[in-house]
Structure formats: structure tokens, C-alpha cells
Amino acid sequence: MRSKISTTDQDRRSFIEQARRGQIIECAIQAIAELGYAEVSLAKIARRAQISTGVISYYFAGKEDLIREVMTHVYATGDAFVRPRVEGKAPARDALLAFIEASVGFVAAYPQYLTAMVEIIASRRAARVVSPQDQAMGDIRRDALTRILQSGQASGEFRAFRVSVMTDVIIEAIDLAAIRDVEPGPFAKDLVDLFDHATRAPAEAAPGITGAA
Amino acid sequence: MRSKISTTDQDRRSFIEQARRGQIIECAIQAIAELGYAEVSLAKIARRAQISTGVISYYFAGKEDLIREVMTHVYATGDAFVRPRVEGKAPARDALLAFIEASVGFVAAYPQYLTAMVEIIASRRAARVVSPQDQAMGDIRRDALTRILQSGQASGEFRAFRVSVMTDVIIEAIDLAAIRDVEPGPFAKDLVDLFDHATRAPAEAAPGITGAA
DNA sequence: CTAAAAACTGATCGTGCGATCAAAAATTTC
DNA sequence: GAAATTTTTGATCGCACGATCAGTTTTTAG
Incomplete structure (x- = not known):
């Protein structure tokens, strides 16, 4: 009876092992959602x-380990x-508008x-267990957005907003799509519209609508 | 030994009872935070x-009852x-800018x-227990903001955004101040700036900065 | 076919929880 | 100051959880 508990090992895994692990992770996601x-x-x-x-x-x-793998799987799929x-x-x-649309689209898909994922993050914060690994995965998600904004x-x-704050607010807004019962299409349009206005420079060098009268 | 468990009764409460209830609620808030x-x-x-x-x-x-009273107390204090x-x-x-500043100021105060409150809401959502009372308190919080936007x-x-979506996003952004470790002053300024740009009409009837060149 | 390894079962353990309650202490009432 | 009432104590209950493991079944390999 060899121990299978060395989790993140990417080495040899039997067909059964891969299938079972995948099945359990998928069932965990379903159950949590x-x-x-x-x-x-x-x-x-x-x-x-x-x-x-x-x-x-x-x-x-253990449970901890399973949840960690669930997070990894969700992040990888989302990415x-x-x-x-x-x-x-x-x-x-x-790029920003595509990011928002794709993120809301992921919720729909x-x-x-x-x-x-949102439930797990909230619960782990509520239990004060936020491992470096958690932090790192969250950062990966934020990084793509941060780079676009920068x-x-x-x-x-x-315009000259603080990137870290804008990033947080956009991510939270996207996560709303997961916890509220919204139509993804219209909701994505709303967010795109909102953050387009929130981010765009006043209107100078950039050509386009410069205001009437 | 009379039962004290009829909770929401506003009738006669001894000095000790009021003091104990207040102490327990306050300790619960501290402990949860x-x-x-x-x-x-x-x-x-x-x-x-x-x-x-x-x-x-x-x-x-019961625990349920205590948490409900904690929520009521927090909402009343915030309001x-x-x-x-x-x-x-x-x-x-x-009004919008004042609302945002005051809300972030509440976190500081x-x-x-x-x-x-944010932790309780997240946990109750994760346990799928959202009573009509919960819903009603949340709505009270949102209503003030909704009226301003309308x-x-x-x-x-x-401009012509969807009010329900803008409300949700603003509330979520404010709640960030509670779960992230931010300086309230600068953070409030950031949010005010963000949602000022996100909400304002393109520039026509309203006088002011109409773009350069 | 057989032996070893892998995969799986289901009962069982310890733990911490919310809740309960008989008894004790403190307070109020007359 | 005695009796009645309110308040407090701390042990105890049942329960669901995550984890464990001896034993059974299934698969793999020679």
C-alpha cells in the first residue's frame, strides 16, 4: 500500500489515479458551487x-490538499x-475590454x-488560512490585468489612477458574475462600459469624441 | 427561570440584560473581525x-440569533x-462622492x-442561508446608493449605466476597504475618482471641463 | 495461475461544535 | 432577612467532521 499523498508530484501517475483525481476534483467543484x-x-x-x-x-x-488542487485546476482552466x-x-x-469580456465569458462557459473559487477564497480568508501558494495564484490572476493597466x-x-486599486475593483466586479445571478452577456457589456469610462484619459492626444459644443 | 430567548422584543429589558447583550454582541464583532x-x-x-x-x-x-443581532447592530451603526x-x-x-467617502470613513472609524459584516455575509452565502431579513438589510444599504444614482x-x-450593476460594483469596492489593509484616506480618494469618471455624463449640458484643443 | 501491488471499503477514532440543564450564586422583592 | 427571581456556572449531550486503518477486492506482472 504505497502512499499517494505526495500531491504535486507530476511524475508517473497511473491511468486510474489520474481519472480518480480528476473525478474527485470535478465533484468537489460541483459540490462547492x-x-x-x-x-x-x-x-x-x-x-x-x-x-x-x-x-x-x-x-x-487531506481536505486542505484537495482544495488546493481544486484551486489550481480552476486557475489553470480560467487562464x-x-x-x-x-x-x-x-x-x-x-486588451482591457477583452479581459473583462473573457473573464465574464469564463463564468458563462x-x-x-x-x-x-470565490467561495473557497472567501472561506479561507474567513479561516485566516491564506498560504503563499494561495497568494501566488491570486497574483497570477491579477498580474495579467495589472500589466494591461500599466x-x-x-x-x-x-488616466493616472492607482493600478493596484483599479485591479482590485475590476476583479471584484468580475467575481460578482459568479455570485449574483446575472445574464453574462449584458453584464459583461455593463462592466466593459463602466471600466472603459473609469480608465480612459480625459481626451487630448487621443483622437475621437472630444465633447460637443 | 424565565426564558430570554424572545430576541427582537423591544419591551422591558433589565439594565443587566441590555449590558450583557451589548457586551456579547461587541465581543462577537471583535472575535469575527x-x-x-x-x-x-x-x-x-x-x-x-x-x-x-x-x-x-x-x-x-442560538448562534443564528446572535449573528443576526450582530448584523443589525453593524447596519444600524453604519447607517x-x-x-x-x-x-x-x-x-x-x-452625494455619490460623499457616500463613498463616508462609507470608507466608517471602516476607519x-x-x-x-x-x-463582510465575513458574515460571505459565510452565510457559503452556507446558503440568506434569510429575508438578511436580504432586507442588504437592500437598505444598497437603497441609499441606488437613489443617488437614479x-x-x-x-x-x-450617463446611462444600469443602476443595479453600478450599485453592486460600488458596494463591492467599498467592502474592499474592510478586507484589504489599505489607508482609508487615499483609498477613498481613489474610489471617488474611479466612480466619478465611471458615472459622469459625456459632457454637454453640464458646464466644466470640456476637453482641450 | 499465482503472487504482489494497487485500489477501495466502511467502521471507527478523536475533536470541537452548538445546545442543554441542574445546581449555585447574585439580585430583587416584600 | 427570607423568599422569590434573575443570572451565572460548568459539566454534559448528541452530532458531524476529517482522518485513520485493518481488511477486502481488483488489477497488474511474472
Whole structure:
């Protein structure tokens, strides 16, 4: 009975092991999104996956470990969804609007993913357990947005707001799509509109609508 | 041994009863803000208040009931702080900026209050327990802001955004002050700046800066 | 086919929780 | 100051959780 609890190892994994781990992670995401993080236990995840509780312990070092892998999976999926939709967008404004639209689109494409993530983050903050790993994943998500905002300020497209604050507010606004019951399309349009106005430079070097009269 | 568990009764309350209830509520707020909601139990609140666990059960019908009263107290305190600072502010823009500044100022004045409230809201959402009462209190908070935004749109000061979305985003942005470690003054300025740009009408009837060149 | 390894089961353990309550202490009432 | 009432204590209850593990089944390998 060899221990499977060395989690992040990327080395040899049997077919069964990969499948089970994936199944358990997916069921955990479903359970958290549907029932709420506080209502989810390992037993309920096991029941949903139609396995006994011991299997989870067999493949994961503990609840902590499972949740960490759930986060990793959600972040990776989200990144794979958003990145190609933003990459190469040239004026920073287009990149920002693409980022917002893609992020809200991710909620529409994987309805349970961001919901689960937001719940996990909130619960871990409420339990005062925010590992360096958590911090790092959150930073990855913020970094893409931060870079867009900085480049827009450098080019003069954006006005002189504090980037860290704007980043936080945009991320929180996007997360609203996961916890509120909104139509993704219109909601994305609303956010795009809101932050387009919030970020754009007063109107000088940039050509376009310069005000009437 | 008469039962004290009829909570919302506003009738006769002995001096001791009022004092104890207030003490317990205050200790609960402290504990939640410091330790995080997930880490707080009735036993820890009792220890902090230097009383035995039974006293809490004596004055409150249960944990649910205590938390509900904590919420009520925080909302009432916040409303008492923000309302007079917004009331009478004439152009909607001034009212909006005053609302944001006052809300962030509340976090500075009562550092633990909004933090506790945000944690409680997140945890109750994660446990899928959102009573009509919860909803009603949240609505009260949003209503003041909603009215400001609507009046600003009616007067033409604000552009044509969707009020419900703008309200949500502004509230979330303010709550950031409670969960992030920010300097309230500069942060309030940032938010005021952000949402001033996000809400203002393009520039026509309203006099002022109409763009250079 | 057989033996070893891997995968899985389900009962069981310890823990901390919210809640309860009989008894004790403090306070109020007459 | 005695009786009645209110307030407080701290032990105890049942419960659900995460974790463990001895034992069973399934898969793999020679």
C-alpha cells in the first residue's frame, strides 16, 4: 500500500489515479458551487462521486490538499480560457475590454468554476488560512490585468489612477458574475462600459469624441 | 427561570440584560473581525467576554440569533455614520462622492464592524442561508446608493449605466476597504475618482471641463 | 495461475461544535 | 432577612467532521 499523498508530484501517475483525481476534483467543484463551501464535506464529495470516503484520503493528503488542487485546476482552466482571448490585443483599451469580456465569458462557459473559487477564497480568508501558494495564484490572476493597466497608462490611453486599486475593483466586479445571478452577456457589456469610462484619459492626444459644443 | 430567548422584543429589558447583550454582541464583532468567522465559536466569544458559554444561550436563542443581532447592530451603526454625511448633498455627484467617502470613513472609524459584516455575509452565502431579513438589510444599504444614482441619471449628471450593476460594483469596492489593509484616506480618494469618471455624463449640458484643443 | 501491488471499503477514532440543564450564586422583592 | 427571581456556572449531550486503518477486492506482472 504505497502512499499517494505526495500531491504535486507530476511524475508517473497511473491511468486510474489520474481519472480518480480528476473525478474527485470535478465533484468537489460541483459540490462547492451548488451547496456552498460551508455545506460541503469530504463525505458529501465522496457520495457525489459514488466512492467511499477513504478514496479521497488515498489520493489526497487531506481536505486542505484537495482544495488546493481544486484551486489550481480552476486557475489553470480560467487562464487557458482568458489568455488567448486577450493575447495580442493591441491598444490597452482593447486588451482591457477583452479581459473583462473573457473573464465574464469564463463564468458563462464554466458556471461552477468561478463560483467555487470565490467561495473557497472567501472561506479561507474567513479561516485566516491564506498560504503563499494561495497568494501566488491570486497574483497570477491579477498580474495579467495589472500589466494591461500599466501599459495603458504608459501609452497615455489611460488616466493616472492607482493600478493596484483599479485591479482590485475590476476583479471584484468580475467575481460578482459568479455570485449574483446575472445574464453574462449584458453584464459583461455593463462592466466593459463602466471600466472603459473609469480608465480612459480625459481626451487630448487621443483622437475621437472630444465633447460637443 | 424565565426564558430570554424572545430576541427582537423591544419591551422591558433589565439594565443587566441590555449590558450583557451589548457586551456579547461587541465581543462577537471583535472575535469575527480578528479571528475570522470560520474560526469563531460561541465558546471563544464567551471566553473573550469572560463569561461562561451558557450566558450566551441565556440571552440569545442560538448562534443564528446572535449573528443576526450582530448584523443589525453593524447596519444600524453604519447607517448612523453614513446617512448624516450624505443627507442634503445637492448635486447627485456630490452625494455619490460623499457616500463613498463616508462609507470608507466608517471602516476607519469602526475598523472591526464592516470587516465582521463582510465575513458574515460571505459565510452565510457559503452556507446558503440568506434569510429575508438578511436580504432586507442588504437592500437598505444598497437603497441609499441606488437613489443617488437614479437621481443623478434623472438630472442628466450621470450617463446611462444600469443602476443595479453600478450599485453592486460600488458596494463591492467599498467592502474592499474592510478586507484589504489599505489607508482609508487615499483609498477613498481613489474610489471617488474611479466612480466619478465611471458615472459622469459625456459632457454637454453640464458646464466644466470640456476637453482641450 | 499465482503472487504482489494497487485500489477501495466502511467502521471507527478523536475533536470541537452548538445546545442543554441542574445546581449555585447574585439580585430583587416584600 | 427570607423568599422569590434573575443570572451565572460548568459539566454534559448528541452530532458531524476529517482522518485513520485493518481488511477486502481488483488489477497488474511474472
